[in-house]
Amino acid sequence: MKTIAHYIVLLIVLFCTLNSQAQYDPDKVCRIENGQLIFSINLKWSEKEKKEVSKLFDLDSTLIAQVYSGKSVIVISGVTWNVKKVKPNLVELYKPVQSKADINLKINDVYLVIDQWMNFTGKTNESSVVFGVNNFALSYVFTYGNDNAMFYLPAYKTAGKVYIAGSFNGWSTTQTPMKAVKDGWMIDLNLKPGKYSYKYIVDGKWTTDPNNKLRERDAAGGYNSVVYCCNHRFELKGYKDAGKVVVTGNFFTWNPLGIAMNKTSDGWSLPMYLRDGTYAYKFIVDNVWMPDPANKNTRKDADGNTNSFIEIGEPYLFKLKDFTTADKAILTGSFNRWSQDELVMEKTEKGWQLPYVLAPGNYEYKFIVDGLWITDFENPFSVGSDATKNSFIALKANHLFTLDKFPEAKSVIVTGSFNGWSTQGYRMIQQGGKWIFPIYLQPGKYTYKFIVDGTWMLDPFNQLYEQNEYGTNNSVLWIDPF
Amino acid sequence: MQSDWIKNRLFLLTFLATATVFLASFSTISKESAYSKSSYIPIPGSLIFYQTNTYTPEFNINADSVVIPLKRAGRLFLIEAKVEDETGNLVFDTGANGLVLNSTYFRNHVKSGGTTSTGVTGSVGTVEQISISKILIADLTYKNLRADIANLGHIENRRGIKILGLIGFSMFRNLEIIIDPKNNELKLFRIDRIGKKLNNRLADFKADHIQSIEGNTNILFLKGKINGKILNFCFDTGAETNAICSDCNRSIMNTLTITRRSGLSGAGSANSEVLFGRMNDFTIGNKQIPNMETIITNLDALSEAYGTRIDGMLGYNFLEQGIVCVNFVKKQFGIRFTKREEK
Structure with missing residues (x-):
């Protein structure tokens, strides 16, 4: 008797499990049968499940709502859907599968959607990496100094050709051959401080650097070697008896684990890449936090702790003439999210100034003088107009837009994929009879146009252009990684 | 043309x-x-x-x-x-x-x-x-x-x-x-x-499966099977995903799992939909390849372009199954499947 009871309980449990599984399985919602696209919809789905189905299958929520309300024919956006009851709580929503004749959309839409999706998927950008440290198994396979990076591959002596390909040459498989040297291959590259990923190509075969322990997954599921061209060396003299010395700072979000320093003959040292900017840091010697004794540049943080400071990169001197009677002048811009109190300028005899280190890039800024927002009178470059006008600066600009035409024009703007095609655009200025605008652009492809007194036009001096989603053309510009 | x-x-x-x-x-x-x-x-x-x-x-x-x-x-x-x-x-x-x-x-x-x-x-x-x-x-x-x-x-x-x-x-x-x-x-x-x-x-290339190449075009067509039915696929390294026709035989459609749909219209234009899913029952030679991602769409246009009936396209998801050898002079296509531990 007891056994039978057990079986009954087991059956009930089994039935309940099966029943609940049958209720929601997204893989079983949609099918094609005899030219009909059919969705099986369980009327007992929770709101969350309904929402997910609506999202996965791009079914309008009002369509789902109407299915639940018991309608048998539903017309949404010109498409007629039918609903058929197949079980007490199960209905089928169906319509014919689209025939060839119906798939007829403009390519504009495709481009727009693809663009949206590309922004959504995002691309990794090595130049936005804040810091990094190398990890080579052999110290002599990579050296860096004075913008010269030496890569040495002590292997593949019998290979016919070896190339290096990486983010520094746009992953070109043909542009950068290595030189055959004793016991292997070598190359000197002119590289700015930064992070680079790379691989060797030995007789056509991709290989990671066997002596570089630093690797990152690439998009294709393999690995790339990663190297940092370092521009700063943290050094701590003495403390020879310490077991462990690490450095940490705002570049590492003050992670207490820090980055381990290497023991040297007279103390501790660590070469590091740091992106241009201003950094606070401390050493941790056997768990004891301390500022850098060799660095006099210290500041107290909000909690009263003293941190060491370093500036990487050359500061740009922001200057404001006159206003000598003002009490306070603030520098504000896109570089500090338009903070109204962070960057207090120093008063000089002729006005105000502030040296400030910024990474290469394009920035908009203004001065706030005793609460009054003003543009930089000395800087002819600006973005926007009237009330929305900001001063513009391209630090380490690597491209100059030039239009040697229309000397009589009143307004010439350059706009493109680099600024989201803003019609406010970047205002070009006249210099030596030409319209110019300097800009800093990351390596890659850009499309752009000029707007001359309101009229959009291609760059008449650039042969490269492509058709856009509106059936007109955009000028094409490539910025090389070198 | x-x-x-x-x-x-x-x-x-x-x-x-x-x-x-x-x-x-x-x-x-x-x-x-x-x-x-x-x-x-x-x-x-x-x-x-x-x-x-x-x-x-x-x-x-x-x-x-x-x-x-x-x-x-x-x-x-x-x-x-x-x-x-x-x-x-x-x-x-x-x-x-x-x-x-x-x-x-x-x-x-x-x-x-x-x-x-x-x-x-x-x-x-x-x-x-x-x-x-x-x-x-x-x-x-x-x-x-x-x-x-x-x-x-x-x-x-x-x-x-x-x-x-x-x-x-x-x-x-x-x-x-x-x-x-x-x-x-x-x-x-x-x-x-x-x-x-x-x-x-x-x-010589060691293949797990060899198929002879028919026709004289630069396009390679392969025979594959779904649910016992032989289908004509175009081998396409430029296709970022496989594709299968939406008007294939019912017994083929039954083996597909449809997991996604996108079907919104632009202003004034008719709805256009793309279906995504998995081929659960694809076989080439004796090798069954389960769970290959695919889009499900009308391939009439492609069939017209290629001048032959196309039931599907074998793209990236197929290519990553192994190493392919093509010899147009011998009229041979071969594939050696990557063993699981190699993947």
Whole structure:
């Protein structure tokens, strides 16, 4: 008797499990049968499940709502859907599968959607990496100094050709051959401080650097070697008896684990890449936090702790003439999210100034003088107009837009994929009879146009252009990684 | 005819790429539902009228074989090349019948006829043929070629990489071709008139499955089976995802799992939908490949373009199953499947 009871309980449990599984399985919602696209919809789905189905299958929520309300024919956006009851709580929503004749959309839409999706998927950008440290198994396979990076591959002596390909040459498989040297291959590259990923190509075969322990997954599921061209060396003299010395700072979000320093003959040292900017840091010697004794540049943080400071990169001197009677002048811009109190300028005899280190890039800024927002009178470059006008600066600009035409024009703007095609655009200025605008652009492809007194036009001096989603053309510009 | 074919081809590339991006975007599902729309210009055109171009390269080095490193941009395979004076990438696209070059860089080259501008929607622009005197690919030199030009800007913009054009089998027909996606290599071997490697010390490709190649076009069609039914697939390294026709036999449709749909309309235009899912029952030779991602769509346009009934396309998801060897002289396609531990 007891056994039978057990079986009954087991059956009930089994039935309940099966029943609940049958209720929601997204893989079983949609099918094609005899030219009909059919969705099986369980009327007992929770709101969350309904929402997910609506999202996965791009079914309008009002369509789902109407299915639940018991309608048998539903017309949404010109498409007629039918609903058929197949079980007490199960209905089928169906319509014919689209025939060839119906798939007829403009390519504009495709481009727009693809663009949206590309922004959504995002691309990794090595130049936005804040810091990094190398990890080579052999110290002599990579050296860096004075913008010269030496890569040495002590292997593949019998290979016919070896190339290096990486983010520094746009992953070109043909542009950068290595030189055959004793016991292997070598190359000197002119590289700015930064992070680079790379691989060797030995007789056509991709290989990671066997002596570089630093690797990152690439998009294709393999690995790339990663190297940092370092521009700063943290050094701590003495403390020879310490077991462990690490450095940490705002570049590492003050992670207490820090980055381990290497023991040297007279103390501790660590070469590091740091992106241009201003950094606070401390050493941790056997768990004891301390500022850098060799660095006099210290500041107290909000909690009263003293941190060491370093500036990487050359500061740009922001200057404001006159206003000598003002009490306070603030520098504000896109570089500090338009903070109204962070960057207090120093008063000089002729006005105000502030040296400030910024990474290469394009920035908009203004001065706030005793609460009054003003543009930089000395800087002819600006973005926007009237009330929305900001001063513009391209630090380490690597491209100059030039239009040697229309000397009589009143307004010439350059706009493109680099600024989201803003019609406010970047205002070009006249210099030596030409319209110019300097800009800093990351390596890659850009499309752009000029707007001359309101009229959009291609760059008449650039042969490269492509058709856009509106059936007109955009000028094409490539910025090389070198 | 060629222009029609290119338009269809471009449509498909855009379509498949869109579909792939869509799939990728859904892997993090919290975002707003994105949707796909494709351009389609239904003009009858057929490859059977398309003269098969074959180009034979000169080997710059005294070698019987060459390894070309393949670059990746998402699911596209790229080959670095120098076309006239332009250096950039060619998409390795075996769904392309001939050489297609990007109008952005080659529109000013000498026209060699074949011009057709339909202007139905103007969406892919004018398609013209040009003459190209030289292309360098690794250690191979090609001279005096004809190429179709088309706007490939959308691939560049999507991938952020310079695309000079598309190349398929027409460039490698007289060689034995080994496509090794795992190691990102394209290996080419010189062969004799009967398709044997010139260097007879080189071992033959060991295939798990061999299929004979039918027809004489540069497009490779493969027979695969779903639920016991034999289907005609186009082998397409440029397809970023597999595809299967939406009007296939019911018994085939029953084996598919549909996991995603995108079906929104642009202003004033009819709804256009793309379905995504998995082929659960695909077999080639004796090898069953479960769970291959696929889009499910109407392939009539492609069938028209290729002049033969196409039931599906085997693209990236198929290619990553192993190493492929193609020999057009022997008329043989072979595949060696990657063992699980190798993957």
